[in-house]
Amino acid sequence: MSIPLQGELAGEAPVLEFKNVFFSWPGGKGLSDVSFAVPAGQFVLISGPSGAGKSTLLRLAVRLEEASQGNIFLSGKSLKSYYPPELRAKIGFVQQTPTVLPGSVRDNLLLPFTLNVRKGEAAPSDKVLLQWLGRLGLADVELDSDAYGLSVGQRQRLCLIRSVLPKPLAICLDEPTSALDLESRERVEEIAEELAAEGITVFMVNHTGYYPGCPHMHLTVYEGKVEVL
Amino acid sequence: MNEDFISISWVQLLIALSLVSVSGILSIYYKLKLEKDLAIGVVRSFAQLLTMGYLLKILFGLNSAVFVMALYLVMTLFSVNIIHGRVKEKNVSYLLPTGLAVMFSYSLVTILVTRVVIGAQPWWEPQYFISIGGMVAGNSMNSLALSLERFFSELKSRRDEVEMLLCHGADYKEATAEIFRDALRAGMIPAINSLMGVGLVFLPGMMTGQILAGADPEEAVRYQIVVMFMLVASTALSSIIVLQLVRKRCFSGAMILLTGKKK
Numbered sequence: 001m002s003i004p005l006q007g008e009l010a011g012e013a014p015v016l017e018f019k020n021v022f023f024s025w026p027g028g029k030g031l032s033d034v035s036f037a038v039p040a041g042q043f044v045l046i047s048g049p050s051g052a053g054k055s056t057l058l059r060l061a062v063r064l065e066e067a068s069q070g071n072i073f074l075s076g077k078s079l080k081s082y083y084p085p086e087l088r089a090k091i092g093f094v095q096q097t098p099t100v101l102p103g104s105v106r107d108n109l110l111l112p113f114t115l116n117v118r119k120g121e122a123a124p125s126d127k128v129l130l131q132w133l134g135r136l137g138l139a140d141v142e143l144d145s146d147a148y149g150l151s152v153g154q155r156q157r158l159c160l161i162r163s164v165l166p167k168p169l170a171i172c173l174d175e176p177t178s179a180l181d182l183e184s185r186e187r188v189e190e191i192a193e194e195l196a197a198e199g200i201t202v203f204m205v206n207h208t209g210y211y212p213g214c215p216h217m218h219l220t221v222y223e224g225k226v227e228v229l
Numbered sequence: 230m231n232e233d234f235i236s237i238s239w240v241q242l243l244i245a246l247s248l249v250s251v252s253g254i255l256s257i258y259y260k261l262k263l264e265k266d267l268a269i270g271v272v273r274s275f276a277q278l279l280t281m282g283y284l285l286k287i288l289f290g291l292n293s294a295v296f297v298m299a300l301y302l303v304m305t306l307f308s309v310n311i312i313h314g315r316v317k318e319k320n321v322s323y324l325l326p327t328g329l330a331v332m333f334s335y336s337l338v339t340i341l342v343t344r345v346v347i348g349a350q351p352w353w354e355p356q357y358f359i360s361i362g363g364m365v366a367g368n369s370m371n372s373l374a375l376s377l378e379r380f381f382s383e384l385k386s387r388r389d390e391v392e393m394l395l396c397h398g399a400d401y402k403e404a405t406a407e408i409f410r411d412a413l414r415a416g417m418i419p420a421i422n423s424l425m426g427v428g429l430v431f432l433p434g435m436m437t438g439q440i441l442a443g444a445d446p447e448e449a450v451r452y453q454i455v456v457m458f459m460l461v462a463s464t465a466l467s468s469i470i471v472l473q474l475v476r477k478r479c480f481s482g483a484m485i486l487l488t489g490k491k492k
Contacts, residue, residue, distance in 0.1 A: 026490075062396055063483050063485065064392060064395065064396070064485060064486075065485065066481070066483060066485060080483070084395075084400075084483050084484040085395075085398040085399060085400050085484070086398065088395060088396050088397065088398045089397070089398035092396065092397075093396040095389060095392065095393060095396070097389050099389045099390050099393040101390065111394075111397060112397040112398065115394075115397060115398050115399050115403055116400065116403065117398035117399075117400075118398065159393075162397070163396075163397070166397075
């Protein structure tokens with residue numbers, strides 16, 4: 001199926017663009033001839049059954065996997081033309097399993113600013129960190145508390161904040177609400193929409209397909225094929 | 230050699246063999262399935278040590294640097310082969326880095342000890358070079374295998390952590406810094422434990438061997454101290470080199486982690 005490339009229609013380079021991308025895992029599953037383009041500031045919902053290739057799509061976007069055919073572009077430049085750490089500093093990725101490191105909540109939130117790729121960038125102040133914790137319903141979490149003491153749902157939100165703090169061009173969220181109650185889930189979804197409104201393109205995987213809000217774009221993944229709804 | 234030295238006859242060697250049979254019986258009784266390995270180990274140690282004994286006898290007579298280096302090369306290549314057999318990793322090729330690390334670190338430490346510390350003339354004098362080189366290779370081999378095994382298993386079990394760091398813009402060194410340190414520590418702990426326990430918990434084989442052969446215990450102790458320090462150096466050096474080279478190979482040019490894929 002030929003899908004109109006929205007970035008081309010708008011006359012400016014899309015933030016993320018897949019052009020005839022193929023990928024296969026050793027077991028045979030994968031993605032086949034995937035093409036789509038997403039302009040800046042969009043909130044993109046990605047849905048489909050388990051194992052359909054939703055996470056693979058995100059992993060390809062941050063180059064944790066390499067496409068066997070086709071090209072992927074970030075801001076009009078092939079992913080291959082970026083130095084990998086610089087690419088990943090521009091497009092955030094929150095994994096399905098929230099991973100925190102030993103240390104305090106503050107240490108974990110400021111982790112991206114300790115890396116060479118962000119040398120010279122000022123780390124956010126405690127005030128900013130606390131504002132973000134409050135925005136995601138974690139006002140009762142102290143910055144000095146042990147990150148290992150957080151629940152899975154709290155860790156999911158910590159990982160989301162950690163990826164958003166460096167202000168990337170786009171952010172890929174792989175089922176960021178899977179361990180959250182309804183209230184927290186709605187809050188994360190609101191934040192995702194707010195981020196898109198602030199100009200950060202958001203890709204959010206949701207395997208249930210149910211989404212109460214109104215995404216700008218909806219990609220469905222089924223048996224390795226991607227369709228834009 | 231001291232006149233009091235008691236030589237061991239073939240019959241006495243066979244009596245010693247009965248000690249291994251105890252392990253064999255235990256293996257059969259508890260169904261450990263180690264009998265085959267034990268039998269192969271016994272045959273190999275007999276064959277390898279006897280061959281080495283004869284080779285050394287010939288080498289001492291030949292007085293040739295080329296033959297000494299050739300034997301040393303064979304010994305180090307076997308140590309690489311043994312490490313390769315013990316580390317289970319299919320996705321990352323680590324044979325060449327291991328070979329390079331082994332060659333460089335073993336040679337550097339062995340030459341330093343024979344030439345500078347002991348002051349052997351010439352520095353490749355087989356009595357010293359092969360004995361010291363053998364000890365370096367044997368001990369560093371275990372440390373290298375431990376370091377590599379730990380590094381690969383941690384990379385697999387902490388794959389999410391490594392990928393999380395990569396996703397924040399870490400390069401492969403930053404993403405594996407903690408795992409690198411853990412693996413290095415794992416390889417160096419046995420050598421450091423030996424430093425702590427030597428003379429208190431155990432008397433090392435080399436020193437005991439010299440004393441049994443009639444050497445002055447004070448002289449044997451001095452040699453043993455040199456050996457202990459050189460083993461710490463060689464394990465550290467070889468582990469650092471091999472891990473530096475191998476960790477780069479665990480990632481593609483695009484800094485994609487190549488080992489421990491979930492799908």
